[in-house]
Amino acid sequence: MANYFITYSYLYHQKDMLEDHVRTGAYFNACMRNKAQFKDRVVLDVGTGSGILAIFAAKAGAKKVYAVEATSMAQHARELVDAQGLSKVVEVIQGTIESVTLPEKVDIIISEWMGYFLLRESMLDSVLVARDKFLKPDGALYPSHARMFLAPIRSQLTQNRFQECSNSVENWHDFVADMKEYYDVDLNCLTESFIEEQQDYFVKTATWADVHPNQLLGPPVCFASLDLLTVTQDEIKKALEANYSMHLPQMCTVEGLAGFFDVEFKGSPSNPATDCVLLSTAPSATGATHWGQLIFSLQPGIPCPQNSTIEGKIDITRRGDNHRLLDVTLSEQALRMGENNRKDLAKYLFHIE
Incomplete structure (x- = not known):
């Protein structure tokens, strides 16, 4: 994440996203199943990348599409647009959405801005900037709504x-002993720092995974919902704080929480979608999207009796050293076993790199 935009300037990365057919198919369907909403409209694609969403919008009937891309991928987007015979409709503009100007307001903003656990990368900031600068008062965003989930x-x-x-810590101890034996240098003064470093990486960093539905120990819970038409830039930059309560119907040991999201393409109150499309990154028997799920590991696991509940508070904050990365805190956790039987649980801090 040292230079956020560099990765998106490579075709291999665009390919990784395009071949995620849950993702690409959802955007295709959101456009093609709602041609009445796109017909003769002016559309803005924020972060167009390869230009695929701009092409979908044009094929759905938009009369003009402004496709804004911050990286040199803009040149490939122009090539792709030209190859589809859409250069009279789609105008590719290289630059950040914060710096570009458009000659008119737009009816629809389309963007694939979502990162891991929805908010990583903080690209939603740019979508909201575009909304506030360029969207007509009765305009729509595609997607229009987003939700965040946790599941045991x-x-x-x-x-x-x-x-x-x-294993890494054990290897360090062997290494320290070898350094002392071979070179008479005692590295023990660094042991505590090394252990902290390894715990930060292996234990406190959320891990990407393709979770199968049979790993779920209880139903997912939605802890946050965003209406992209109304949420403000200030609100999205603040820490997201929410409470959650997860029901465990069977006796089990909860070894982690899976975090994921979905987005919906509902249009707007003035121009509602005919067919509301849902793009979900929930655990699926057919395999994960490229977003997968993020696993927040709980070790030792939490033994839970039948019909118990894990409740707590989640705080999601932007990293001070890089606003595109996140810290996630699970606090005030408790295992509730009946109305008057409560056991306090540990507090956890995780990083989303």
Whole structure:
């Protein structure tokens, strides 16, 4: 994340996203199943990348599409637009959305801005800037709404991560002994820092995973919802704080929480979608989207009796050293076993790199 835009200037990265057919198919359907909403409209594609969403909008009937791209991928987008015979409709503009100007207001803003756990990368900031600068008062955003979820899971991955951390620390102790024996240099003064470093990486960093539905120990809970037409830039930059309560219908051991999101293409009150399309990154038996799910590992696992509840508070904040990365805190956690039986649980801090 040292230079956020560089990765998106490579075709291999665009290919990774395009071949995610859940993602690409959802945007295609949102346009093609709502041609009445796009017909003769002016559309802005924020972060067009390869230009694929701008092409979808044009094929759905838009009379003009402004496709804004911050990186040199803009040149490839122009080539792709030209190859489709759409250069009279789609205008590719290289620059950040914060710096460009348009000759007119737009009816629709379309963008694929979502990062891991929805908010990583903070590209939503740019979409809201575009909305406030360029969207007509009765305009629509595609997608229009977003939701964030947590679900309790069992996962060998959490055990593996802790074992990797333990193995790394054990290897360090052997290394310290070797350095003392061979070179008479005592590195023990660095041991505590090394352990903290390894725990930060293996234990406190959320891990990408393709979670199968049979790993779920209870139904996912929605802890946050965003209406992209009304949420403000100030609100999205603040820490997201929410409470959650997860029901465990069977006796189990919760080894982690899976975080994921979905977005909906509902149009706007003035121009509602005919067919509301849902793009979900929830665990699926057919495999994960490129977003997958993020696993927040809980070790040791939490033994839960039948019909118990894990409740707590989640705080999502932007990293001070890089606003595109996130810190996630799970606090005020408790296992509730009946109305008057409550057991306090540990507090956890995770990084989303």
